[in-house]
Amino acid sequence: MSKNRLLLTFGWGCFLGFTSCREPEPADLLIYNAKVYTADMDSTVVEAFAIKDGKFLEVGGSSFIRTKYKARRELDLKGKPVYPGFIDAHAHFVGYAQNLMQADLVGTKSFAEVVQRLVAHRKKYPAAPWLLGRGWDQNDWPVKDFPTNDTLNQLFPELPVLITRIDGHAALVNAKALALAQVTPATTVSGGIIQKVNGRLTGILIDNAEELVARKIPPMQTSELAKVLLAAQEKCFAVGLTSVVDAGLEKPVIDLIDSLQKAKALKMRIYAMLSPSEENKNYYFKNGPYHSPYLNVRSFKVYADGALGSRGACLLHPYHDQPNQTGFLLQNQEYYRQLAKQLNQLGFQMNTHAIGDSANRLMLNIYGEVLKGKNNKRWRIEHAQVVNPTDVPKFGRYNIIPSVQPTHATSDMYWAADRLGPERIAHAYAYKYLLKQNGFLALGSDFPVEAINPLYGFHAAVARQDAKNYPAGGFQKNNALTRVQALYGMTRWAAYANFEEKEKGSIERNKYADFVILSQDIITADLSAIRNTKVLATYPNGEVVYQPK
Structure with a gap:
C-alpha cells in the first residue's frame, strides 16, 4: 500500500470514528455502566454522562462517553440506577429545621x-x-x-x-x-x-x-437557625433531595439562606415562596424577583383555608362528621382577589393553599378572572385535595398547576371519609384526574407534615398505599399515577412548576449536574419494596454530598 493511500485510509477512518483520532475532551466526572433515567422529554435511558463545572456535558453510551471525555474521576456504577436529583415541590424546609430543636x-x-x-x-x-x-x-x-x-x-x-x-x-x-x-x-x-x-x-x-x-415565642437566634438549616440539609441529602420548595418565608430568613449558599455551606437549591407579609410585599414589589444558581424567589404562598384533619378546610357543604361546620376561609374573598391582581401585574407567581372544595372553587375562579384563559404564568394550587368535579377542568382552562402531596392521601385515608362522606371522598386526592388537565403536575411531601423521603411519595402516588402497603388494592387506585409520571412529578415537572426546567429536573446537556444513585430501580422494582430503596449517593452540582457510611 502506498504512503498516500495509507494516509487517505487513516484519514477516512478518523472521519468515521472521529472521537478515537483526537484528544479526549476534559471533564470533572464520568459516570458509566449505569442505568440513567434522564427524565428528558422522550424518557431516554442511557448508560453514561460527563460533567464539567457543575453541569452535564453530554449523555450517551458508556463507550462513547469514555472515548470522547477524560475525567479526573470515573465511576463504574455496575448497572446501578441513576435519576435526576429529586425536587420536593412543596415543603417547609426552614420549619423542618426549626423542628429539630x-x-x-x-x-x-x-x-x-x-x-x-x-x-x-x-x-x-x-x-x-x-x-x-x-x-x-x-x-x-x-x-x-x-x-x-x-x-x-x-x-x-x-x-x-x-x-x-x-x-x-x-x-x-x-x-x-x-x-x-x-x-x-x-x-x-x-x-x-x-x-x-x-x-x-x-x-x-x-x-x-x-x-x-x-408570635410571643422568641425568635431563634440567627447563628442557631443557620446551624439547624445545615443539619436539615444533611437529612435531605440522605434521601436524595437536591432541591426543595419552601412554602412561605420571610425576607430575613431568605437573606440568611442566600448568605449560607454564597458561602458554599448550604448546597441545597431552594425555591422560596414568599409569605404575603407587608415587609415582603414592600421589598419584593419594589425590587422584583431574585434568582441565583441556588435560590429562586419569584412567588408568593397564600393560604385560602385550613386542613381537613382539624376541620379548617373550607367545604361547599357541611362536614359529614360535624354537620354544623363547613370550615372557613382565612381571609375575605376580596383580599385574595386584590392580591391576585397585584401579583399578576408585577409578574409574581401565585401559589395558594386550598384543601376544601369551596376554597378550591373560589381560588380557581379568582385565578380565572385574573389570568383570562391560556397563559404561561404557572400559578399553582397547593394541595388541591378536595376539588368538585365541575371545577377540575379549570386547571386546564387557565393552565393552573396542581401541586399535590401523595402521602397526604395515604395518611388521610383512614379518616378522610368520616370528614367528607361517601360522595366527596370519591373525588378527593384525584391526582390522575388533575394530571390530565395540563398533562403534568408537581409532587411534594409538605414535610414536616409528612416524612421527608421523596420515595415515600413516589410509592404513595403509584401504589396508593402507605408504609404498611395498606390497603391491598390501593386507596382509590383509579387515581394512581404511573411510575414515570411519579418520577417526572418529582423531577422534570417540579422544575417546570418553578420556572426552572432549563436549569434542572432532567439529566441533559448544560443543566446543573444534580443526580442521585439508588440501590434499586424504582421504575421496575416490586412496588411493595419501593420504600426500602436506599440512597447510595447524592450529587448536587456534580459534587458528592452524601454517601452512606
Missing part, C-alpha cells in the same frame, strides 16, 4: 404518650424559655377528639407550652401561654377558632388563632 410528637398513639415525650424533651432542654413540639394527630388515638390543656397546666404551670398538630393548622397551648398572649374567652379572631367548652378555653387554637400565641 422541638419535641418530636409524630407517631404518638395517645395524648399520654405526647405528655411523656414533652417531659423527656424538657429534661433534655431545661433552660429553654418555651416548651415546643410538633406532630401529634388525634386521629391516631383511641379518643379522636381534640385534647385539652389540663394536664399541661398541671405539669408546666410556669412554663409556656405550644404543641402543633401534624398539619400545622392547629395547636394546643397551656394556660401560661394563653396568659402571655392575653388570650381570654372574650378574644375573637378572623379565619380561625379559639376553642371553648362551657365558656372555658381548652387550649386548642385553629389556623389564624395559632398566631395569637405563636
Whole structure:
C-alpha cells in the first residue's frame, strides 16, 4: 500500500470514528455502566454522562462517553440506577429545621404518650424559655377528639407550652401561654377558632388563632437557625433531595439562606415562596424577583383555608362528621382577589393553599378572572385535595398547576371519609384526574407534615398505599399515577412548576449536574419494596454530598 493511500485510509477512518483520532475532551466526572433515567422529554435511558463545572456535558453510551471525555474521576456504577436529583415541590424546609430543636410528637398513639415525650424533651432542654413540639394527630388515638390543656397546666404551670398538630393548622397551648398572649374567652379572631367548652378555653387554637400565641415565642437566634438549616440539609441529602420548595418565608430568613449558599455551606437549591407579609410585599414589589444558581424567589404562598384533619378546610357543604361546620376561609374573598391582581401585574407567581372544595372553587375562579384563559404564568394550587368535579377542568382552562402531596392521601385515608362522606371522598386526592388537565403536575411531601423521603411519595402516588402497603388494592387506585409520571412529578415537572426546567429536573446537556444513585430501580422494582430503596449517593452540582457510611 502506498504512503498516500495509507494516509487517505487513516484519514477516512478518523472521519468515521472521529472521537478515537483526537484528544479526549476534559471533564470533572464520568459516570458509566449505569442505568440513567434522564427524565428528558422522550424518557431516554442511557448508560453514561460527563460533567464539567457543575453541569452535564453530554449523555450517551458508556463507550462513547469514555472515548470522547477524560475525567479526573470515573465511576463504574455496575448497572446501578441513576435519576435526576429529586425536587420536593412543596415543603417547609426552614420549619423542618426549626423542628429539630422541638419535641418530636409524630407517631404518638395517645395524648399520654405526647405528655411523656414533652417531659423527656424538657429534661433534655431545661433552660429553654418555651416548651415546643410538633406532630401529634388525634386521629391516631383511641379518643379522636381534640385534647385539652389540663394536664399541661398541671405539669408546666410556669412554663409556656405550644404543641402543633401534624398539619400545622392547629395547636394546643397551656394556660401560661394563653396568659402571655392575653388570650381570654372574650378574644375573637378572623379565619380561625379559639376553642371553648362551657365558656372555658381548652387550649386548642385553629389556623389564624395559632398566631395569637405563636408570635410571643422568641425568635431563634440567627447563628442557631443557620446551624439547624445545615443539619436539615444533611437529612435531605440522605434521601436524595437536591432541591426543595419552601412554602412561605420571610425576607430575613431568605437573606440568611442566600448568605449560607454564597458561602458554599448550604448546597441545597431552594425555591422560596414568599409569605404575603407587608415587609415582603414592600421589598419584593419594589425590587422584583431574585434568582441565583441556588435560590429562586419569584412567588408568593397564600393560604385560602385550613386542613381537613382539624376541620379548617373550607367545604361547599357541611362536614359529614360535624354537620354544623363547613370550615372557613382565612381571609375575605376580596383580599385574595386584590392580591391576585397585584401579583399578576408585577409578574409574581401565585401559589395558594386550598384543601376544601369551596376554597378550591373560589381560588380557581379568582385565578380565572385574573389570568383570562391560556397563559404561561404557572400559578399553582397547593394541595388541591378536595376539588368538585365541575371545577377540575379549570386547571386546564387557565393552565393552573396542581401541586399535590401523595402521602397526604395515604395518611388521610383512614379518616378522610368520616370528614367528607361517601360522595366527596370519591373525588378527593384525584391526582390522575388533575394530571390530565395540563398533562403534568408537581409532587411534594409538605414535610414536616409528612416524612421527608421523596420515595415515600413516589410509592404513595403509584401504589396508593402507605408504609404498611395498606390497603391491598390501593386507596382509590383509579387515581394512581404511573411510575414515570411519579418520577417526572418529582423531577422534570417540579422544575417546570418553578420556572426552572432549563436549569434542572432532567439529566441533559448544560443543566446543573444534580443526580442521585439508588440501590434499586424504582421504575421496575416490586412496588411493595419501593420504600426500602436506599440512597447510595447524592450529587448536587456534580459534587458528592452524601454517601452512606
